[in-house]
Amino acid sequence: MASIQLTTTASTVSTVSFEGLRHSSVKFPCVRVANLYQRSFRGLVVKAATVVAPKYTAIKPLGDRVLIKIKEAEEKSEGGILLPSTAQTKPQGGEVVAIGEGKTLGKTKVDISVKTGEQVVYSKYAGTEVEFNGTKHLILKDDDIVGILETDDIKDLKPLNDRVLIKIAEAEEKTSGGLLLTEATKEKPSIGTVIAVGPGHFDEEGNRKALSVTPGNTVLYSKYAGNDFKGKDGSNYITLRVSDVMAVLS
Numbered sequence: 001m002a003s004i005q006l007t008t009t010a011s012t013v014s015t016v017s018f019e020g021l022r023h024s025s026v027k028f029p030c031v032r033v034a035n036l037y038q039r040s041f042r043g044l045v046v047k048a049a050t051v052v053a054p055k056y057t058a059i060k061p062l063g064d065r066v067l068i069k070i071k072e073a074e075e076k077s078e079g080g081i082l083l084p085s086t087a088q089t090k091p092q093g094g095e096v097v098a099i100g101e102g103k104t105l106g107k108t109k110v111d112i113s114v115k116t117g118e119q120v121v122y123s124k125y126a127g128t129e130v131e132f133n134g135t136k137h138l139i140l141k142d143d144d145i146v147g148i149l150e151t152d153d154i155k156d157l158k159p160l161n162d163r164v165l166i167k168i169a170e171a172e173e174k175t176s177g178g179l180l181l182t183e184a185t186k187e188k189p190s191i192g193t194v195i196a197v198g199p200g201h202f203d204e205e206g207n208r209k210a211l212s213v214t215p216g217n218t219v220l221y222s223k224y225a226g227n228d229f230k231g232k233d234g235s236n237y238i239t240l241r242v243s244d245v246m247a248v249l250s
Contacts, residue, residue: 065141105206
């Protein structure tokens with residue numbers, strides 16, 4: 001009878017949350033705790049770079065894919081302070097080391113928009129990370145590359161395809177009633193000035209379509225779109241697709 005009672009209690013607890021339970025309040029048989037742990041964390045997936053065995057000496061991207069050697073993360077702050085790994089900024093750029101043959105739209109052959117050796121910036125969550133020859137690389141689609149960076153300053157970014165580079169307007173320092181705002185209460189602006197635009201996206205027949213905004217336009221864009229960057233001049237910049245620009249202000 002005692003055995004039946006114990007099984008029923010453990011089964012019931014396995015269907016409820018751990019919130020509010022203290023470690024010393026309930027004791028479980030080891031086998032039941034092990035099963036409970038497996039059920040609770042079955043959906044947890046730890047993602048890591050795919051390691052390519054040393055016997056493979058080259059990677060050739062196919063189609064419209066590009067292989068990028070990821071830029072190393074900054075280990076120190078601008079003031080020279082050593083950063084722990086948890087505080088290091090995840091890189092969003094690197095060097096193109098190999099490209100695919102491109103793709104076909106309609107009857108038009110569309111080549112890859114970057115060349116080997118170029119420094120590029122890519123979308124934050126794009127591609128598949130691969131560790132090759134002891135170095136981290138990224139395989140991603142050509143369309144996931146935001147732009148070409150010819151200098152080490154983001155304001156000089158050359159956007160690709162339908163991407164737009166915007167200098168974000170300064171956040172309001174005061175409310176309409178004149179109250180001074182702290183950094184925590186300043187609303188993130190979604191207005192800025194277009195600095196540079198890409199050549200446009202391809203339609204289904206492989207023809208370029210010009211973008212609807214031009215450098216110098218003041219625009220309103222979707223608040224949670226794109227990738228944010230800090231320029232060397234201290235200004236904030238954002239790159240996003242032109243479809244995330246909602247209006248031109250005048």
